[in-house]
Amino acid sequence: MKWIEVVDRKKWRERCLLFLLGAVTLLCFAKGVRHAELVKTHASKLDFAASGEQGALDYAGAKSAWEENQKRDHPLEYVNWTQADGVQVSASALGTSEESDALILCGRSDLLFPGYAVLDAETQYGCLLSSALSGKLFGGKDTRGLMVEIQGRKLEVLDVVDSEEVFLAYEAGEQDSCAFDRAAVNCVSGEIGKTEEGYRQLCGSWERMESRVLVWISQGLCFLVPGILWIFLMRYCAKMSRMAGRRAERIDKIEKRIWRSLLYLLLAGGILLLIKMVRIPEDMIPAKWSDFDFWTEYGKRLGAACQVLIRSEKRIPDIPMMKEFAGALQWTAAAVAGEEVFLRKI
Template structure:
């Protein structure tokens, strides 16, 4: 009996340790990758949208009283650009010219300061790798740096080994930026992104909607808690079988046990499945065929497009 009990507790201990390890992995994976799924990515292989065009569209939308306008951020990566510090030290780094919220296009954690605001034409944010290469330190807030002959001042430092610099594109610039991030509130982000491009008069591009991927991430994040809830439910049923001869005690026991399980399940707060992936009829095979076809086409288009730093971050975090 003692040997069986010891084996039982050992199994429980091992299960608890495995659950803790799974939870740690899930938390790390979730926090790294979820930031890539909160908005819709749009890429143009040729052309794009300029900051001045976006400003005009937003101005017209406000004048027309158009509601539910998404938050839009334009950006472009210029690889291997020369950056020079005040002591004439130079280094090659990737420059990301953004127009909008820089935090929407990167998942790196800020270690100090902030990303330059949309109206900040003289500010920039540098990676820790770039800061160490140029100054040998990450305590560089306010330091001047020259990019293509123009002087910028460091407003923030973000955690990344690759030498990278973020700056804001000018609002009156007619230069086309080939990437856009759209943040919507509510379901149907991919379809709404297509409608937005059409109504705004912007060219059609590759649309990557990661709504389903975000739902999967949420489920992975909650997986250890789900397993724990199912395990507790199994234990409740197992102990409840011993009270089958005592109906009154069994009823009280099950009422308390299932109440505890219901509270636990409520605390897990499972994510709502994206409404655009739910058919009106589950036997609608045409819907399922089109769904898998569109999602497969979406992923193939994304992988086939020229990868940028944001894509690489998502690939690395996913694998």
């Protein structure tokens, strides 16, 4: 009797541990999906890098391109920008001063910092402060309307960007001797090719940085979790169908049909869900499916854009997306490992 009680307690303990493992796996999967969706929102624009120092734009070139863009019937939403390190920023009202990174812009700031006050090429009186710099200069985050001074220019704080990095962002002026070597362009869905061509007509043959690769990788990893479960359930239904088929009783034949029906239902449902959820990027679809040279050229362009992404220096606006991408990798890897152990235990 005591032996039976010990066995029962052991089974309950194993079931509780299995339930806990399943709950933790589900939590890891949910957090991985959340990070992957945030990666997707950060990659809703096209990123460009100047082709070497000679390809970078000075203020006059960037301003001329901006003015030409505004004359178009359908102007692009974009920003040319660069990052300067070790710039001295001061709050003369308090007598405080800090060394900071400066993001010098020519264009729309919301392409780099969505959800905050928008700077554009005409807004040269204001700036955006990071919460870290705001805390060091003023002792807090509620600093809108206050003034800061950088390289002889006095700028009004229009908004505070929630970030651990110490930086400020402002629109370039004629006195700024900087070279714009990065760009972000808002891309209208279905017009990736036109947007890319339109920007290059304005600013020259800049190199494309394929940030969408990070989206594809993170979403592919998230798909592994339901994909593994889908394969496991189909194998289980097929196994139960074979076991029922080996018995000759009438009720077992009915059970076989039920398991076989569940197998086909899972197969059809998984395929339909895959077709519904997977979206092929519009620039990956050729005008004619018989155009086999298209895939060769697309592969070369994609490889070159990925190389630019890898070798480019990661700067402050790139950090949020990279953090979300790392989070997606970590949590989905934990979910896949937990699911493997969970299904093996079952």
